[in-house]
Amino acid sequence: MLKLALMDVKIRKINQDYQGQISQATALKELDKIFLELFGKSGLVDQLSKQFKTLPKDQLKTVGPLFNQVKMKLEEAIRVKREGVRENIYKSLENEKFTLQPSRLTHKREGHLHLATKFKQEIIDLFAKLGFEQFDAPHIEWDKYNFEYLNIPKDHPSKDMWDTLYIDTANLKVDPGQLLLRTHTSNFWPRLMEKGKTPIRAMSFDRCFRYEAVDARHSHTFNQFEIAVVGKDITMANLRFLSDYLLQGILGKEAKSRFRPKYYPFVEPGVGIDCLCVFCHGTGCKICSGTGWFEIAGAGMIHPNVFKATGLDPKIYTGLAWGFGPDRMLMLKHNIEDIRYFLEGDLKFLEKY
Amino acid sequence: MKISLNWLKELVDFNLTTKELAEKLSLVSIGIKQQTLDFLELDLTYNRGDLLSLQGVAREVSAITGSKLLFSPPDEKDYPWTGKDLPETPVRVEEQNLCPVYCIATIENLKVEQSPESWVKRLSDCGMRTVNNIADVTNLIMLQYGQPMHAFDAAKVAKQTLIVRCAQKGEKLITLDGKRRDLNQSDLLIADPKNSLGLAGVMGGKDSEVSNSSTKVLLEAAIFDPVVIRKTSKRHGLNSEASKRFQHGLTKANLLQALSLAIKMYEGLGGKLTAISLVGNLKDEPKIITLTQEKINSLMGVNIPANQVELSLQSLGFSLASQGEAWEATVPYFRQDLNIEEDLIEEVARMYGYENIEGEKLIAEKIPDLDQSLPQFIYDLKVKLKGVGLTEVQTYSFYSTAVLEALEFTKEAKLSAVKIANPISSETEYLRMDLWPNLLEVVGKNLRKGFKDIAIFEIGKVYKQENGQPKETDRLSIALMNDSDNPLEELYQLAQSLSLHLKGVNLNPDSFHPKRKTNGMAEVHLRLLNKLGIEKRVAVMEFLL
Numbered sequence A: 001m002l003k004l005a006l007m008d009v010k011i012r013k014i015n016q017d018y019q020g021q022i023s024q025a026t027a028l029k030e031l032d033k034i035f036l037e038l039f040g041k042s043g044l045v046d047q048l049s050k051q052f053k054t055l056p057k058d059q060l061k062t063v064g065p066l067f068n069q070v071k072m073k074l075e076e077a078i079r080v081k082r083e084g085v086r087e088n089i090y091k092s093l094e095n096e097k098f099t100l101q102p103s104r105l106t107h108k109r110e111g112h113l114h115l116a117t118k119f120k121q122e123i124i125d126l127f128a129k130l131g132f133e134q135f136d137a138p139h140i141e142w143d144k145y146n147f148e149y150l151n152i153p154k155d156h157p158s159k160d161m162w163d164t165l166y167i168d169t170a171n172l173k174v175d176p177g178q179l180l181l182r183t184h185t186s187n188f189w190p191r192l193m194e195k196g197k198t199p200i201r202a203m204s205f206d207r208c209f210r211y212e213a214v215d216a217r218h219s220h221t222f223n224q225f226e227i228a229v230v231g232k233d234i235t236m237a238n239l240r241f242l243s244d245y246l247l248q249g250i251l252g253k254e255a256k257s258r259f260r261p262k263y264y265p266f267v268e269p270g271v272g273i274d275c276l277c278v279f280c281h282g283t284g285c286k287i288c289s290g291t292g293w294f295e296i297a298g299a300g301m302i303h304p305n306v307f308k309a310t311g312l313d314p315k316i317y318t319g320l321a322w323g324f325g326p327d328r329m330l331m332l333k334h335n336i337e338d339i340r341y342f343l344e345g346d347l348k349f350l351e352k353y
Numbered sequence B: 001m002k003i004s005l006n007w008l009k010e011l012v013d014f015n016l017t018t019k020e021l022a023e024k025l026s027l028v029s030i031g032i033k034q035q036t037l038d039f040l041e042l043d044l045t046y047n048r049g050d051l052l053s054l055q056g057v058a059r060e061v062s063a064i065t066g067s068k069l070l071f072s073p074p075d076e077k078d079y080p081w082t083g084k085d086l087p088e089t090p091v092r093v094e095e096q097n098l099c100p101v102y103c104i105a106t107i108e109n110l111k112v113e114q115s116p117e118s119w120v121k122r123l124s125d126c127g128m129r130t131v132n133n134i135a136d137v138t139n140l141i142m143l144q145y146g147q148p149m150h151a152f153d154a155a156k157v158a159k160q161t162l163i164v165r166c167a168q169k170g171e172k173l174i175t176l177d178g179k180r181r182d183l184n185q186s187d188l189l190i191a192d193p194k195n196s197l198g199l200a201g202v203m204g205g206k207d208s209e210v211s212n213s214s215t216k217v218l219l220e221a222a223i224f225d226p227v228v229i230r231k232t233s234k235r236h237g238l239n240s241e242a243s244k245r246f247q248h249g250l251t252k253a254n255l256l257q258a259l260s261l262a263i264k265m266y267e268g269l270g271g272k273l274t275a276i277s278l279v280g281n282l283k284d285e286p287k288i289i290t291l292t293q294e295k296i297n298s299l300m301g302v303n304i305p306a307n308q309v310e311l312s313l314q315s316l317g318f319s320l321a322s323q324g325e326a327w328e329a330t331v332p333y334f335r336q337d338l339n340i341e342e343d344l345i346e347e348v349a350r351m352y353g354y355e356n357i358e359g360e361k362l363i364a365e366k367i368p369d370l371d372q373s374l375p376q377f378i379y380d381l382k383v384k385l386k387g388v389g390l391t392e393v394q395t396y397s398f399y400s401t402a403v404l405e406a407l408e409f410t411k412e413a414k415l416s417a418v419k420i421a422n423p424i425s426s427e428t429e430y431l432r433m434d435l436w437p438n439l440l441e442v443v444g445k446n447l448r449k450g451f452k453d454i455a456i457f458e459i460g461k462v463y464k465q466e467n468g469q470p471k472e473t474d475r476l477s478i479a480l481m482n483d484s485d486n487p488l489e490e491l492y493q494l495a496q497s498l499s500l501h502l503k504g505v506n507l508n509p510d511s512f513h514p515k516r517k518t519n520g521m522a523e524v525h526l527r528l529l530n531k532l533g534i535e536k537r538v539a540v541m542e543f544l545l
Helices: A002-024 A028-039 A044-054 A057-095 A115-128 A157-161 A185-193 A236-251 A304-309 A326-334 B005-011 B018-028 B054-065 B117-125 B133-145 B226-235 B241-248 B252-268 B293-300 B306-315 B341-352 B373-387 B401-406 B411-416 B436-448 B487-498 B526-531
Strands: A140-142 A179-181 A200-209 A221-231 A257-261 A267-276 A293-302 A318-324 B002-004 B032-035 B039-042 B091-093 B101-108 B149-153 B162-166 B172-174 B180-182 B188-191 B196-199 B217-223 B272-279 B288-292 B319-323 B326-330 B454-466 B469-481 B512-518 B521-524 B539-544
Touching (some): A002 A044, A028 A057, A044 A057, A057 B512, A115 A200, A115 A221, A115 A236, A115 A326, A115 B373, A185 A221, A185 A304, A236 A267, A236 A293, A236 A326, A257 B018, A267 A318, A318 A326, B002 B005, B002 B054, B002 B117, B005 B039, B005 B054, B005 B117, B018 B032, B018 B054, B054 B133, B101 B252, B117 B133, B133 B149, B149 B196, B149 B252, B162 B217, B188 B226, B217 B252, B226 B241, B252 B272, B288 B293, B288 B341, B293 B306, B293 B341, B306 B326, B306 B341, B373 B454, B373 B469, B401 B436, B401 B526, B411 B454, B436 B454, B436 B469, B436 B539, B469 B487, B487 B512, B487 B521, B487 B539, B521 B526
Parallel strands (some): B091 B162
Antiparallel strands (some): A200 A221, A221 A318, A257 A267, A267 A293, A293 A318, B002 B039, B032 B039, B101 B217, B101 B272, B162 B188, B172 B180, B188 B196, B288 B326, B319 B326, B454 B469, B512 B521, B521 B539
């Protein structure tokens, strides 16, 4: 019984003492200190609860609830006081002065460009040499530029290839389902083609979006780089040249790629581009799932329906398009294991590049 | 689709190892997802519906390897119903547009048993489970021909009459998977005069399922409108093997061949065909496409000899009528994906081997200029910002829930924000309206990692609604946390030294220090910082580009 009485008194005393201290505190630091004394590792609360082990069960029934009650009260008191102190600080901001003292020197720091920006410029420079110019299309896009003009009709099963984020049109003067976050940079070519200024030699390195949960290898927000060429005699042989030009330009002269058929609704013939696995050099490893190659880009000859939709005559013009995901490529190049590094602002990561 | 290798070998006499076959298919036909001793799994695309069947794959393998096909289409006079005076199975198709072909065969004298080992193995190699001999026939036929089939227990079909109709308002159905489905008026149903029996082309109903006591079945082989099937399967979240194939589109010739073999397989089990109805136009329209040598060469950038073009297309099942430098090519009935000249050129190109196309430079020509001033300006600005010691970050185009909470994103703000109709989670519900809140989040993250001095910038797009339309604009934002109690001083000087000549955006006074603000830049209000777990002072600026 004595033990119990003692414990009871102890708990009540702690409550009394600290409620007093809390009410008198005027600064956040004081409250932090009190919090640590109470709830920190081997703080009073921790010590007390250790002593409970020595109490018989029936006594614990009495002292337990008291202890919990006091614990909650103290926590609440600290929280309320903290808010009070903060409110006072917020009020005192009114008394602070707006000063712009020119005498103070700015810090010397080392700045960094985002690695995607550097990679973008590298690729842009590479293609600028061949006469390509940048043409960026909107992120919030009409269905027609993202799908319909690209030969992906409404309700066509191929639409399932792109899990799409749609814009809520409740407050817009737009029909539901008409606006979306573009799923690829390919929306730039119908926008450019419909201007009718041929020949076209354009590129875009920009942000795209998909309905995709974020994990180490997937993100709902990512970059694509894409080129489009439209003219009178554009061929698959040109496509092959440009593909090698880019891959060798960024991976080095020894980079080896191969072409194979691949279906995309907006090109015909469609091409999938594999790159010889940079890790195993073709012998087969985990990263390339044992095939020696991994898929790196998609391409093809622009489908006649895209020409028709944008008002160009497919009997006169042909065109090619080539696109890939630079984020994935950067991950391979620099052995980056998590795609989230690109957009989550970890300075330790960003300052490495 | 998983292709049983043993079964494939019974259909085409190829002389390649599995690895060689996988390599050949992936370079000439279609990607391979997986290869094992028992099967090859194809990475199916939305064009090649023909490869959703063993026979289709066998034809493809035969064409690309020059090996012999071990089956040929049966003669129509060998169909089990040909020349027999069978009564009709009662059928009423109310939606002919949505169901152009509907065939029902009544088969009696069946006994439900386990399937033979060889059937079970075929099914399991193709990734399907055995059910019983009656149901397995329908699945084996679907795998072999790509034509889905369904067997109704005749005893459970009122008046043994089948009706193809759209669902009525409020109608319900328990599907084979045991789930109760609320039907929509645009769902296509198979029904009897009393009840609905199944979602056409998607999944059968529980009540008319073949059971151990079934002896008589109504075997269905049909063609349904791909769009209706797609909508129904999406609406009910039912992506079945059957619905996949209906969505790709089916051919009539193939349907009749499949139905014929299915009936023969049932006859092999002791069954007897006692009635049949074949409703609809049963002839495929042949497709003829003109192909010119000139177009082939000009699109591929390669000169392919005429005889090579002919051989390639003939091996793929085309019949050709040559007309000078051009051909009238009749597309094989099983290739529904080929509709225009360019489609045929892809066929020629892949048979030639994409790999054999040599690269060729673009010809020099005058290209109309595109305005490069904005991208150039942005890049130059980034370099300049880096030069004064700032680190570039790129953040998501959304406001996270932490940011929304800290901003006390009001109803009013929500009205002018661009909202996502189908967000992945509440982290992707609103597009960012300013850059600086996302930069603050980055500051907070890095403070917690122990950084004592943070100077970052982002150039990117922000989004909002304006006059009933969404609008996106380019912005520059800088955030500075220099461990002082007045970081705006340094930020201001930094901005001065850059001489940016940009227009500052309006900063909402609720989010900022009551005194410390000037054109487009301010110290962030401590309340907001505290909410993001930041105890330090942070100054930000945001400019229009």
